[in-house]
Amino acid sequence: MIQECGALRRKEVIHPEIFDLWLECPEVAHQSHAGQYLHLLIKGATGVTLRRPLSIAGIEGGLIRLLVRIVGEGTSALAAVPVGTIMDVIGPLGIPFDYSKVSQALLVGGGIGGAPLLFLQDELIGKSIPTDYFLGAKTQDEYPLDPEEVERRSIFAATDDGTFGSAGFVSLQVNQWLQHHDHAGVRVYSCGPLLMMREVDRICRLYDLPHQASLENRMGCGIGVCQGCAVRVNDGKGDPRGGYRLVCKDGPVFDAMEIEWAVLGESYR
Amino acid sequence: MSVDLSVSLGSLKLKNPVLTASGTFGYGTEYAELYDLSRLGGVIVKTITLKPRPGNPAPRIWEVGGHGMLNSIGLANVGVEAFIAEKLPALKNLGAAVIVNVAGSTIEEYWEVVEKLEPQPGFDAFEINISCPNVKDEGMAFGSNCAATEQIVRGLRDRTRRPLIPKLTPNVTAIGEIARACEAAGADALSLINTVVGMAVDVQTRRPRIATVTGGYSGPALKPIALAKLYEVRKNVSLPLIGIGGISSATDALEYIITGAAAIEVGTANYVQPKITLEIIDGLKHYCEKRKIARLADLIGTLDTSIG
Known part of the structure; x- marks a missing residue:
């Protein structure tokens, strides 16, 4: 995990509400693996207090690709950021996908x-x-x-x-x-x-x-400190977190068998 | 010119007045990957309780536009024994003051947590979260009742030599009276304010935004409320005070210091800009340099109310 400031190099509109962003953050890019995400600060955005977690959609050299859909104040503000703007990024965060022993x-x-x-x-x-x-x-x-x-x-x-x-x-x-x-x-x-x-x-x-x-999930800190993004898991091993896992730090990638799918929707409401 | 940023909270000396608020800084070391924590005046770890707590059902947080956020984490923590075994050792060589925040769901639990922590090395003071609901009093927060507050703090005074810092809740009629109860019971300093009770509703589904319906409101919107509470408490007690609420710049911190805070805590802003505490420390130094103030401590409580 590092904090890096890098320029928004490219922005392509795929549909009016879906767009492709490329950020130049070579240090973060170098450390990133599929499944991890960035915690992005959208400076000066009205109606936004917190950073926004966004999945890394790809890496090309020192560029990080984000595929973004406008769903609220944060993502609309992000869509309006002009190319060339320096963005403040914390990442890569979270547990990546595991593909060991996969054929x-x-x-x-x-x-x-x-x-x-x-x-x-x-x-x-x-x-x-x-x-x-x-x-x-x-x-x-x-x-x-x-x-x-x-x-x-x-x-x-x-x-x-x-x-x-x-x-x-x-x-x-x-x-x-x-x-x-x-x-x-x-x-x-x-x-x-x-x-x-x-x-x-x-x-x-x-x-x-x-x-x-x-x-x-909605996140506060992105690093496991605020415990805001908890989801229910079927732990049953006396874990001190007693059946909750944090999407930001224990995930976002989980073994699907762990997830309590029946109640997951409640976390997102 | 060199500026002395050090301040005192009773017997607790801080090299600068910037602390990280409990609940926003985990067990104290999570942010070490991003910056050198030894630059801080101190860190305050999340609330530790006697038994581990899994926390509240989700959703637990809601962003309130650009004003702040609601949370209802439910004091999720590993419990005092795991804290001592797994978390406290890492705080030993932090290079900044370490303050452990504690709570209980009964008065006796507060005492017991502190009894378990007191023999341990590696931390400098206790902050007491008195905003918890009292399970024996229909869930009324201890900190909204002078007698309960006094009983907790008096009991703790007998159990620790470390500085005791009750953290006051703003969700009371007369915060000055609670502050006086703490002072009478032997507190060394007070921190204020904890979060303001708040709520948000999804009008599409007509459901509350967080699972527990109401939660704690924090962030920029709190600053004027917290400053007014600080001003009120300052008129009631002579204890050193720690200001908390919506601080995200050196100017914010200065407002508190001038109003009467000997130190400040940064909370929600840690999530937005983890290094904001360092910017605040640099900004305080810059302010003093520009005005040829040799000791930041000389600024504390210099609010001029003579006009207006």
């Missing part, structure tokens, strides 16, 4: 949740681990990548209404994949809306597949 990776992303899985795909390809990436969204207008990148990355695209890629939930595609392939050495990685992740979790339990899920 086939299945990446399942929903909407803007696809961001950390892009970085994971890059890392897996770098390690020559066979990878299939399923990325869904509600509709074409909310699809977080441009079609050219989807093509280049050989992503299996899906939208709920069939306006881009195949029609239907991305979890259906994963289910189909599993029905037609060998499961030896398969590991599943998910990030996206709660309903999607719960369905992926159900499928993984059905096929007895290891599954790592990347969660989000």
Whole structure:
């Protein structure tokens, strides 16, 4: 974890509410792994007190890619930051994805949740681990990548209404994949809306597949100090934290078996 | 010119008046990766209780626009025994004062936590979180009752030689009376204010933003409230005071010092800008240099109310 100030080098609008940012933070970039995030200060933003946690979507040299969807005051202010602005970043934070002993990776992303899985795909390809990436969204207008990148990355695209890629939930595609392939050495990685992740979790339990899920939450500090981003886990080992884990520091990547999916939605409300 | 930034809280000497507020600085060493903690006047660790506490259900925090945040963490902590075994040793060579914040859900629990900590080396003072609900008194905060406050502090006075710093809650009718109760019971200094009870509602779902409905409000919006409480307490007691509430710049800190605070605590601002404490220390020095003030301590309580 370091604090670094770096310029916003590039900003590309994918849809009016989804945009791609590239920050020049070589020191943070050098230490970053897929699954980790930055805690970003949006200076001078009105209606914002705290930093914003954003998944790292990729690294290119000293540049860090962030894929951002406008959901509130913080992300709208971030969208308005002009290229060239110096940004204050703390990172990389959190536990990265684990792909040791994996011979086939299945990446399942929903909407803007696809961001950390892009970085994971890059890392897996770098390690020559066979990878299939399923990325869904509600509709074409909310699809977080441009079609050219989807093509280049050989992503299996899906939208709920069939306006881009195949029609239907991305979890259906994963289910189909599993029905037609060998499961030896398969590991599943998910990030996206709660309903999607719960369905992926159900499928993984059905096929007895290891599954790592990347969660989000509102955060204060980002380093485990404020304990604001707690989520319920089924610990049962007398852990002093008594069944809570912090998304910022114990996650954001968790073993999906640990997560109390039935009550997770309460944390996000 | 050289400026002496040191201040005294009774027998506790600080090399500068900047402390980190309990609950916003973990067990004291988490931020060491980002900067040299020995530059601080001191750190105040999160509230330690007799037994481990898992904390409250989620959601626990809510940002209130640009004004601050609500929290309802529920004093999640490892408990006094694990704190002594696992956390306290790392604080020994911090190079800054270490203040341990303690609480209990009964008066006896406050005493017991301090009894367990007192023989341990590696820290300099106790801050007493009296804002906790008293389980034997329908959850009324100890710190909103003079008799309960006095009983806690008096009991602690018999159990420790270290400086005792009760942390006052602003959620009371007359904070000056609570301050006087602390002084009578043998407190060495007072810190104020703890968070203000607050609440936020999601109008789409008609649900409260945090699971416990109400929580503690902190951040920039608190500064005027906290300054007024400090001013009131200063008129009631002669103890050294520590100002807390919305401090995120040297100017904020100076407002407190001029009003009567011998030291200040930085809370929510640590999350936003972890190194803000260092900027505040540098800013205080700069202020004194510019005005040829040799000792920062000479500024304490110099508020001029003669006009207006």
